[in-house]
Amino acid sequence: MTSPAIDRLEKLLGTPRDGALLRFSLGLEFAKASDPAKAIEHFRESLARDPGYSAAWRALGKALEASGRAEEALAAYRDGIAAAQARGNRQAEKEMTVFARRLEKRAPS
Numbered sequence: 001m002t003s004p005a006i007d008r009l010e011k012l013l014g015t016p017r018d019g020a021l022l023r024f025s026l027g028l029e030f031a032k033a034s035d036p037a038k039a040i041e042h043f044r045e046s047l048a049r050d051p052g053y054s055a056a057w058r059a060l061g062k063a064l065e066a067s068g069r070a071e072e073a074l075a076a077y078r079d080g081i082a083a084a085q086a087r088g089n090r091q092a093e094k095e096m097t098v099f100a101r102r103l104e105k106r107a108p109s
Contacts, residue, residue, distance in 0.1 A: 005029050020050035024059065031063055039063040054084040054092035061099060074103045 027042035057080025064073035084093035
């Protein structure tokens with residue numbers, strides 16, 4: 001069963017409003033609904049539409065972490081850091097740097 005928010009957002013898929021923000025919003029809703037697989041799918045689609053969307057990179061990394069996919073999460077954070085730097089988004093860059101360092105520390109040597 002999906003939430004009313006997911007139902008509303010899914011109605012917009014394939015319309016002129018279907019873009020990076022819609023896919024990001026759907027990803028967030030699926031993450032809230034404890035469906036990281038669907039969240040990851042929508043975050044990836046958001047990034048396909050706007051590779052510089054640093055919030056989507058951050059959310060993708062978090063969803064991958066929640067799925068136990070630490071290496072992929074680390075790669076997402078690294079790509080997100082580069083995207084944030086390119087757009088001058090210092091806050092997103094700092095956050096993802098912290099998340100990446102935490103994953104690196106937890107990784108087996």
